[in-house]
Amino acid sequence: MVLYNAFAAVIIVAIAYVIGEWISDISKAWIPSVLVTAIIFLIGYWTVFPKTISDDSGLASFASTIGVLMFITHIGTVISLKQLIEQWKTVLICLVGLVGMVILCWFICPLIMDKNLVIAGLPPLTGGIVAALTMQNAATEAGLKEAAVFAIAMYSVQGLAGYPLTAICLHAEGKKLIKEWQSGDLQLTQSEIDKMKTIGLSTIGDDSDIKKIIPKLPDRFNTPVFIIAKVAFSVWISTIVGQLIPQIPTIVWCLIISVILTRLGFLDTSSLTRANTYTIFMFAAMLSVFAGLKDCTPGMLKHLIAPMLVMIIIGVIGMGIAAFVISKILKMDFPLAFANGLTALYGFPCDAIITENTCNSLTKDPDERGYLMSKMFPSMVVGGFVTVTITSVIFAGYFAKLLGGAGGVLF
Numbered sequence: 212m213v214l215y216n217a218f219a220a221v222i223i224v225a226i227a228y229v230i231g232e233w234i235s236d237i238s239k240a241w242i243p244s245v246l247v248t249a250i251i252f253l254i255g256y257w258t259v260f261p262k263t264i265s266d267d268s269g270l271a272s273f274a275s276t277i278g279v280l281m282f283i284t285h286i287g288t289v290i291s292l293k294q295l296i297e298q299w300k301t302v303l304i305c306l307v308g309l310v311g312m313v314i315l316c317w318f319i320c321p322l323i324m325d326k327n328l329v330i331a332g333l334p335p336l337t338g339g340i341v342a343a344l345t346m347q348n349a350a351t352e353a354g355l356k357e358a359a360v361f362a363i364a365m366y367s368v369q370g371l372a373g374y375p376l377t378a379i380c381l382h383a384e385g386k387k388l389i390k391e392w393q394s395g396d397l398q399l400t401q402s403e404i405d406k407m408k409t410i411g412l413s414t415i416g417d418d419s420d421i422k423k424i425i426p427k428l429p430d431r432f433n434t435p436v437f438i439i440a441k442v443a444f445s446v447w448i449s450t451i452v453g454q455l456i457p458q459i460p461t462i463v464w465c466l467i468i469s470v471i472l473t474r475l476g477f478l479d480t481s482s483l484t485r486a487n488t489y490t491i492f493m494f495a496a497m498l499s500v501f502a503g504l505k506d507c508t509p510g511m512l513k514h515l516i517a518p519m520l521v522m523i524i525i526g527v528i529g530m531g532i533a534a535f536v537i538s539k540i541l542k543m544d545f546p547l548a549f550a551n552g553l554t555a556l557y558g559f560p561c562d563a564i565i566t567e568n569t570c571n572s573l574t575k576d577p578d579e580r581g582y583l584m585s586k587m588f589p590s591m592v593v594g595g596f597v598t599v600t601i602t603s604v605i606f607a608g609y610f611a612k613l614l615g616g617a618g619g620v621l622f
Contacts, residue, residue, distance in 0.1 A: 220267035223260070224498055227251040239572035241382065245497070245561045246374035252501040257509050265502035270495045278495035280446045280465050282560065285483040285492065287445075287469025290589055300541050301551050301590040304534060305597040308552030309337050311533025312526040313606070319525050324518040330613050331358035332519070335366040336526050337555050338603015342366075349611035357515075358614065363506050364515050365522070372523050373556025374565065380550035381569040381591075385583050387544065389574060392582045423476025433479070435486040442482050445469050466596060496560045523556075530555070547587060551594035558599030566591045 231248035256262065265271035270278075313333060320329045331350050334342035343366035350359035391397065427433075449468045453461030472478040483489040530552045538548035554562045570583040 215261070215267075217267055217269055220261075220264050221270070223255075223264060224268050224270070224501075225494075227255065227501075228494065228497065235568050236572070241378055241572075243374040243378050243561075243565050244568060245557070245564060246371065248497075249370060249374075249501060249504065253504050253507065256505050256507075262505045265498055265505070268498070270498045271502050274495035274499040277443070277446070278492055279499060280449070280462065281439075281442055282483070282492040282496045283462055283465045284442050284445050284449070284469040284478075285481075285489065286563070286592060287466045288442075288473045288478050288480055288482040290470065290592060298590055298593040300543055301593045302597050304537050304541065304543065304548045304551050305554070305594050306602065307537040308530040308534045308548075309555060309598060309602055309606075312337060312530040312552075312555070315529025315532070316522055316526045320518075320522055324521060325357075327355050327358045327614060328361050328515075328518050329522065330610050331355070331362045332365040332522050333526075334603055334607035334610050335362050336369055336522060337606050338558065338599040342603040342607035345607035345611055346614075349614045353614045355614060360511055361515050361518070364511050365519055368507060368512065368519060369523060370557040370561065372527065373553050374561070376527065377550050377553045377557075377562075377565055378569065380546040380553065381566060381587060382573070384544055384546040384550065384587060385569055385573045387546075388583050388586055389579055392579050397582075423474070425476035427476065435488065438479055438482050438486040439488060441478055442469075442486075445472050445478055463596060493560060493564075497564070527553075527556075547590065550587075551590055552598070554591060554595040555598035555603065558595045562591045562595035563588070 228244075228248050230251060231244035231246075234242050234247045235244035252260070255264075261267065316329060316333055316336070327350070331346045334346050343362050346362035347359045350356075350362060428437075445468055446465060449464040450461050452468065453459070453464045456464075469478060473480060473482075479485050481489075483492050531549055534549045534552045535545055538545045541548075566588050567584070570580050570587065573583060574580050
């Protein structure tokens with residue numbers, strides 16, 4: 212009798228995820244759920260978890276084929292076009308923060324560690340798996356095996372630093388915003404307050420006051436399956452545009468096109484939530500993140516832990532200094548500006564989940580929660596796309612050319 216099968220794999224990964232949720236709730240999000248689950252997966256891979264557990268559950272395959280892109284499209288149905296336009300400060304802050312991270316690491320890290328490790332580790336530090344795989348392949352082709360391992364190890368563990376730092380920043384910003392709300396000085400209409408309550412991944416947005424070109428279907432025809440079909444259509448269009456304009460990743464086109472189609476009225480606001488499928492898509496997307504930890508062995512972590520810690524600490528300091536300066540120029544709160552930049556250490560969907568968990572933990576009042584979400588959620592999600600999805604890929608393309616060539620010239 213075989214005890215381990217696909218269902219056992221689903222049970223194991225689900226329990227790991229739920230434990231993270233429970234601890235986050237008990238700690239009022241001071242300990243982010245994604246941090247707890249990441250540690251469970253890391254220890255699990257070192258002990259009893261099969262390396263293929265994500266694939267065995269069937270969720271990893273689902274996430275890699277349609278899950279992640281469908282979930283990102285859902286994000287576009289949550290965030291309005293107006294909110295995206297308003298986030299130009301977030302885009303600038305993230306870019307400046309990443310430049311600060313790269314500059315400080317580039318000039319200080321080579322003094323205390325191998326320069327090839329610096330080159331291989333910087334792009335993954337500024338972003339996600341695409342940057343890590345790009346640097347791994349470049350290092351392997353250059354015959355730099357240790358640098359290749361370092362790139363993946365950096366990607367695998369950097370979130371362990373990013374999660375708690377982001378929690379601290381968002382809690383500080385959230386408490387300030389609650390005092391701002393409770394002061395009574397805000398001049399908001401009841402309609403604006405009600406609108407803020409619908410912001411979030413798992414809530415259903417109110418689009419009653421938005422004029423759309425495409426008329427809304429009656430609910431009896433707009434069934435959950437039809438909503439999913441429309442989301443899939445948006446992803447399909449995004450993949451085609453991504454092939455025609457490969458300079459911008461498909462994942463970014465999913466966000467852009469879904470925002471446009473939602474504004475036109477083709478996509479429903481909060482599509483996956485309306486279709487009652489949000490949780491499974493979110494779970495699959497997160498599992499694809501934790502699956503990346505399977506290649507981080509204890510030996511790898513022990514051998515490379517010192518240079519990784521050095522680079523992460525110096526990089527975060529560089530980002531913090533840059534974020535502080537640009538936040539003062541743009542007259543934006545430093546904690547939120549720093550949190551926007553820190554999305555580089557984990558990206559989507561962790562940025563959205565940490566933000567929503569933090570807002571839920573800071574207050575149970577729906578008006579206060581709505582205000583917190585309206586101020587923090589859009590900028591955190593946009594920040595994750597700017598750092599991980601766009602900028603890190605550009606950095607990786609450039610840094611890959613520097614490996615094996617005496618470090619190359621950056622500045």
